[in-house]
Amino acid sequence: VTAWLAGAVQLAADEPDWASRRASMIATIEDYAPMSAEVVGDAGLSPEVLGVMGRIERHLFVPEEFRELAYHDRPVPIGYGQTISQPFIVALMTDLLEVDPSDTVLEVGTGSGYQAAVLSPLAKEVCSIEIVPELGKTAAERLQRLGFANVRTRVGDGYFGWAECGPFDRVVVTAAAGHIPPPLVAQLKPGGRMVIPVGGRFVTQFLTLVEKSQAGEVTTRQLLPVMFVPLTRAE
């Protein structure tokens, strides 16, 4: 019993202090936020979003071998050629969605399930579709195990959204078709917002925000995650 207790104590001692790492991740995101005034506005990132990200155990969404990197501000491989996004980009996208507690949110591209988990406490319901069966299955089990009860998942084609779950107040989608899928815009409620990260596996080039007015008129915005002015104007 003594040996077992000693082992347990040793194990506990070896377990990294995930909570402090999480706090440090949030501090980094807060530091970066002023550089993204275009996306987050002068008020900075929403405290609710940061609060949720400060609670969710990101390391549980990362494969064992990359767990050390879970709270680094960088994308992390999750297998099958996919990544879990950089925390800063997750915060920006979630902030940009402006999720209300009464909202139903569609996510196309479940991946590890981390983005769905971040949306879960902020929304009424999250419906998430994943194209890679293995990833979808693992994420569904993980989300269930961790108690994100308002997240529904399925494996399949996200191009046409999820009619039974919709229409949606908010949509977040990783579009691979070279265009914004029009059927998803059709499933967006008037007043709805959709966010699409554009770029490769390890870099986000810019974020596309699709807004549907109450009158049903659709506009898109392309937003760089950082302040970068391409033209040096004369002083």
Next chain:
Amino acid sequence: MMLSNLALALVSAAVLAYEVLLVRLLSIVQWHHFAYMAISIALLGFGISGTFLTLSRGWLTWRFQVAFVSASTIFALTAVASFLFLQQLPFNALEIVWEPSGLIYLGAMYGLLAVPFTAGATAIGLAFLAAPRAINRVYLWNLVGSGSGALGVVLALMLLSPMDALLAVAMLALFAALVAAASPPSNLSVAAVVVAAVVGAGIWLALPGTWTDLNISQYKPLSTALQVKNAVLGREYSGPLGLVSAVKSPTVPFRYVPGLSLNAPSVPPEQIAVFTDGDGLTAINRFDERTSDTSYLGYTTDALAYALTDAPSVLVLGAGGGNAVLQAIHHDAATIDAVELNPDMIRLVTVDYADFAGRFHEREDTSIRLAEARNFIARASRRWDVIQIPLLDALGTALSGVQGLSESYIYTVEAFELYLDRLQANGWLSLTRWLRLPPIDTLRLVATAIAALERQGVANPGERLVVIRGPDTATVLVKQGVVSPQNIAALKDFSATRSFDLAYYPGMDAAEANRRNILPEPYLFDGINALLGPEREAFVDSYKFDISPSTDDRPYFFDFFKWRTLPELLSLRRVGGAALLDWGELIVFATLVQAVLLSAFLILLPLGLGLRRSPQGAATWRLAAYFSALGLAFLFVEIAFIQRFVLFLGRPIYAVAVVVAGFLVFAGVGSGFSAQLERRLLTAKRTGLTAVDVAAAGIIVSALVYLFALGPIFERLAGLPDLGRVTLSLALIAPLAFFMGMPFPLGLSTVSRTDPQFVPWAWGLNGCASVVSAVLATILAMHFGFAAVIVVAAVLYGLAAFVARPMLSNHV
């Protein structure tokens, strides 16, 4: 003793073929920019071999044959083994920005690939050591072998998969070892070579498929596409232009349509995705002329040209999977000519998946031609109403900044002039690019179009331009005539119904810009107006990316990098700005720094370890200057002229093979003749004139004449059939290459007489200089153009002749 000429030629062929093949293999499993760096550095194996031979020369003197056989055998075995181990490294080029420690694996790649190059170069270097009195003959067989290797590997890639071609290269080197082993005086090592071959083959056969198959990065689009449920690999073709893979995904179909409007009335049909080297997605659409709803094809930005014309004749440059052809069919084009570079792509569309694609290629008004776009249009005698250059590079590739190293002759001022020449009056040139933020490619397209129009004498280019953008793509239209009010009305209607934005038309009001797809600023409208206004130069100069017009002399359309922006980009890379960093120029510069440092080490090491010149020999600095200048200049000329001939010959990979083979073989002939020239000059007693002087003069005169004459010659003779152009190219290369083949063996022969201990050192130095040269040529071309590279090469040959005078005039 003399080593077998045949064995030397065979091993030279194998080493060059391996170099070409590695570019192919690494482009498939990884990305080509890191392939470029890894192979460039590994080629310093030539420098390592020089150092090794210098230090072990005494021991090797009586063991040349065994050493040659051993080196060739080691090359054969490690050529394969290094690549297999390399595939097992967990190197991920995309992750470098986040995890610089991944560079350790890049270092491991250098190390692995340097082993076969060192072994191969050692075999060749030994041949020079073994024949101090016949250096010119050794160089002849070395060059003839290398030339054959360049040509042979392209042929091999037509017939074999890249992995089988790798085995063929290994077998070629083993055959070289056998030939050398079987030559007199001794044939004892034949059995050793056979045993090594059998053991190697045994290990290969025992390895699991995860080792012997191509292990494509999991982050390449082909790999991710195959992760989808029920997605299957269909037909796959391997050729010198790439590995072309078709993928079917019945459960979650591909719907790849770049720039589709949110208002599209129909969804894209089922598609078969086609990847080139696991990347570069294009799609073959399911099509049935009677039943397919192709209305969505009118809802992309590149459909604008059809809204401005009525039943036009259309030329599509870059047919890919046929999307642009279907678009022309949908818009009732009168005739459609589509050009595609890759025969395997055409085979997929017109043979393997012809029924799926609706056999559109069999329509009377449609023709699909196998040709390189630029070459096709230069040779065309007819005109079209619409010339469409669709978007063929994948979004991920375009945004990842890895294309900076690639030359593109489609988007140059000279190309635009040709396109405009081949347009009917009031015809339209249509070019589409992915929308980047901040805009870069689109502004460079507009700058290039403006330059072309101005060169054609158009006083007000702005009257002929129209630019629109959607959420994902931007399309630039250039008219062969002035944009009319009717055109503008049609343009506005087209954009409004599709929720696209107007970015430019003549007389456009600023209030009309940036209304539906909103950018932080109306970047395109402002940028295009700046490019058309009096402040153009200042605008281009102050823009943080290079958007100056791309030309045939500087054809790096995708190199947008400016050094002065680097600090800002680096500071933003972890804050979501990583994608702003263009890799191309950084990679090539990093390669140069590494190559120079490693070369300096390899060159200085033997000197530090006691290599000393003999009292009668030339000063060490003189030898260093001479062989460095030659190493640099030879590849400068070769690389610069490859670019010129590629345009004339079309089909880049074949052109490169013909030009490289031509250069090497004719240089070999020059080498063979060099000793005779030396003797003649000696007997003619023309004091003060050395054979190197004659060769350098020949090179400088022909290079400078070609610099000005090749353009007009190619323009007049572009219409010749393929064989005629190849023959003419070889005839033009012959005199230049003939002279280029002389200085190296002349210098090395002299050194072998005066300072024989310096022969392997000079060989290694020349190898190092060649590596640096290839990289430096790219940097010079990116900044100053290929003409500058040729001028620098001419100066270097002059310099070589100058520094060689004391050592050659004393010892001829």
